[in-house]
Amino acid sequence: MISFAEIDKANDGDYLKLLSAVSMLSGLFSESLVPFVNYRVAENIFCRSFKAENLSRSDTAFDAKINSLGIGLKTFTCSKDNSIEKVAEFNSLSRVLKEFKGKDLALKLGEFRNERIKLANRIYDIEKSLYHIVARKEKELLLYETDYDFIDLENIHSVKENKASLQFEDGLHFYSFNYSKSTLFRRFLIPSKAYRLPIEIIDDPYAVLLDLLHNKEIIPAVNRFAKGKNYVILPLYGRTKNEKFVFEKSGLNQWNAGGRKRDVGEMYIPIPIEIHKKYPNFFPNREMVFNLQLPTGEILNAKLCQENSKAxxxxxxxxxxxxxxxxxxxxxxxxLATIEKLDKLGFDSVIISKMDNENFKVDIMKTNTYIEFCQDE
Incomplete structure (x- = not known):
């Protein structure tokens, strides 16, 4: 299996250097000799070093992509030769999962987990996948790759349950499901041949920061992800006070509308009027054609249509x-597209990212992202 640590070492790259530099500053956050590396920082370092596409914002099964290789990135503390880590959340399906117990629940979790992986494969044209692990131990990081397997539904066994969780195996891995958090965990085994990166944590990291300020010209960061300027979130559904629903005769299901004869592929992504009111300069004027890039890289011709530019x-x-x-x-x-179908796959919104007035990108976003977008003012 590919070893990113060995590739970086052989090419005198930045990955190991940046991981070391961040780890050396662990004293800013903890007195422990176990290096502190925030998972988002680890993801950004990986993507920067290997020129990988960062997928973490869409919250799909993969955190990064290199060509047709999907990569799950995990960063965790370990004291033994294994660690049990989160691999999926099923909050939008918690009501459905409450109807199952024992092996039936394990089978349903496996089904939902596998569907999420297949979804990411379809969205990003993934052909192969793996996990890249950064395991943190005292004075060192252990770096290695491991499989990104589907759950083997036909081989689920050793099912155990208690008031807090359900555990099961599939012949490949051990899994645990936490009821209260609707979260699925998998045990990751740390191989003896993992790449070992020694870390010496700096005793006084604050002095390093002060020295940096005194000796370097600081270039202020530019916000490349400003709400309403660089991106907006659009819902694929409508809602009342108590429930969400996919319109049966408009939006994703416009092909089902009455009146004139409709093409089976006729649809649009709804744009709530609130988006236009709050961010009137985000989209081009109605009927102005712009480029819309899909996660696969394909570019479509797009425009806003209908009354109030709602489509x-x-x-x-x-x-x-x-x-x-x-x-x-x-x-x-x-x-028909339904809210149940969206919930099963774990998304109900899309993000529209703006490069400039003529170039935009679209990607899926996890369930309730639009609601969070509206509330986060």
Whole structure:
């Protein structure tokens, strides 16, 4: 299996150097001799060093992508030769999961977990996948790769349950599901041949920071991810006070509307009027064509349509449905998109990122992201 640590060492790259530098400053956060490396920092270092596409914001099964290789990035503390770590959250499916117990619950968790992996494979054109691990121990980091397996539904055994959790195995791995957090964990074994990166934590990291300020010209960071300027979140559903629903005759299901004859691929992404009111300069004017890049890299021609510019559509219109309805949601022609289908896959919104007035990107976002976007003022 590919070893990113060995690749970086052989090419005198930045990955091991940056991990070492961040780890040496652990005294800013803890008195422990176990290096402190925030998982987001580890993800950013990995993507910067290996020119990987950072997928962490979309919260799909993978954190990074290099060509057709999907990568899950894990950073955790370990004192033994293994650690049990989170691999999936099923908050949007908690009501469904409460209906199952024992092996039936294990099977349902396996089904949902596998569907999430397949979803990410479809969205990003992933052909192979693996986990890259940064395990933190006293005075060192252990770096290694391991498999990114589906759960083997036909081999689930050793099912045990108590008031707090369910445990099971599938012949490959041990899994644990926490009821209260609707979170699935997997045991990661640390191989004896893991790459060992020695770390000497600096005794006085504050002196290093002061020296940096005195001897370096500081270039202020630019906010490249400003809400309403560089991105907006759009819901794929409508909602009342108590529930969310996918419109049966508009939005994703516009093909199902009455009146004139409709194409089976006719659909649009709804744009709530609040988005236009709060961020009037984000989208181009109505009917102005712009580029919309899919997560696969494919670029579509898009524009805003209908009254109050409430619809994001592509030309041809079925180009958007080929991606979202057929490839991502895997709906057959004539099959309605539903909130239950979105919940099962773990997303109900999309993020539109703005490069400039003529170039935009779209990606999926996890369940309730639009609600959080509206509340985070």
């Amino acid at each position: 994001l559509m592509t030309n041809p219109n079925n180009a958007l449905s080929d991606w979202l309805l057929r490839k991502v949601l895997q709906l057959k022609e004539g099959e």
